[in-house]
Amino acid sequence: MSFWRGLRGLVCALVGIYLLAPLLVVLVISFSAGSFLRFPPPGLSLQWYHNLLADPAWLDSLAVSLQVLLPTGLIATALGTAAALALVRGKIRSAPFLAAFLLSPLVVPGVITAAGLFLMFRLLGLNGTLAGLVIGHVVLTVPYVVATVGAALRVMDPALERAAAGLGAPPWIAFRRITLPLLAPALASSLLFAMVLSFDELMVALFNGSATLRTVPVQMWSNLRGDFDPSIAAIAALCFLVALLALVAEAWLRRRA
């Protein structure tokens, strides 16, 4: 029995290192004083961060990413929350089927969605526009909102809403005063996750963006494919820190829920 316990501990340790090591390496190497991306770095400096801030290509891509992720997060959270409310509370007979449809972008490979959108946007003139990127990202993030808010609604006691209604609150007041505050952590966590997903998304950004409309992942992609600019270590480290902050914020929200 203790042999299996030891093996379990060993696998846990190895998997933990396997999951964490790459991210730590990126963090360390972004401060490298060397001119190659070698680990361990020969010395420490902020040169890659300076390069990053001096390079308009990276700054432009960051601006594009922010312009996409903010509307994406808000629209996806609004659409997904409304849909989750209807699916969980609406007593619709076809709810399981509709839920499966709303979740289906999760299982369809991103390249297929992006290529399809490219065909459609060609007819509508939406390729290479911010609106096109936002539409694509909303489609990819709505399923996560539906799942997160739906799960929160399912564990919420419907008696609270019924009590409000029984005490004479009109449906809208009951929703605003009872349901919405109870849902707030799930909404915030959906918004956060939708924005992080949009910030990380590559396929739609690659297919439906353009040479002048590049998000951070597209810029990273072309860097990793072609001329290897070590500034990528700095942007990667920043992305990792954003992810870390988002994860901690989400855990905090969940504890409040």
Add this chain to the structure above:
Amino acid sequence: MRGRRLGPWLLLAPALLALFFAFALPVGMLLSRAFTEPGSFSTLWQTPVYLQVLGNTLLISAVATPVALLLGFPVAHAMAHGGARLRRLMLFLVLLPFWTSLLVRSFATIILLQRRGPVNALLLNLGLAEAPLPLLHNLTGLMLGAIQLLLPFVILPLYAVMRRIDPGFMRAALSLGASPAQAFWRVYLPLCLPGVTTGGALVFISMLGYFVTPALLGGPRQTMVAQLIQEQVAQFGQWGLAGALSLLLLVAVFLILGIAWRAASSRSVTP
């Protein structure tokens, strides 16, 4: 009364319309190209390279799935039945990659696995290799990169299932004279199966559609179908072929989902 029946549909309409017009319809348009452009499927069947890529994709996914399950199982077990501190630590380590960009993690893997990277340095120092091993742009690189991305997809469903397994079942089996191995194989593992099917299906499906990882960490011989679709569209404008490949990929995805669904519903052991 009529308003109450209409209300849920009004709430659903925006999301349904958005997903219909910006997801179902575009995907349908892409797939229909396989039939509207003549000879799409015959080109596919007659080009050995394409068939090889399809075969590769299935094979790579079929290899990655059991490996991810074997690595993820003990971790999920420790999270479900170990101490609270270990659970919190492992949950954090599993969720962190979920929130970190795919490109960042692929970039990190490149740094780690490169010829003079830390992994090769470690292998040389431990005497496990005499010269730096080629770990990138081949099957090793692809698998090491992909399984790292896939582990959360097995660990989280397994953990969710294991957490609900009543430890009394194992104690009962042991007190009735089962050996620990028998109790594990005959009692514990069958109770875990819903998590194994869900996790396995998620890994298989994700791997089938991977694009970034094979492109950055695999070699030309590990080209996967998502890369082929992208190439057909972006470089050659071969929409018929892209549609045919997408259709085959989707059929594979829904086949796996169907199998997992049937396995999960036929064996509902939850009390």
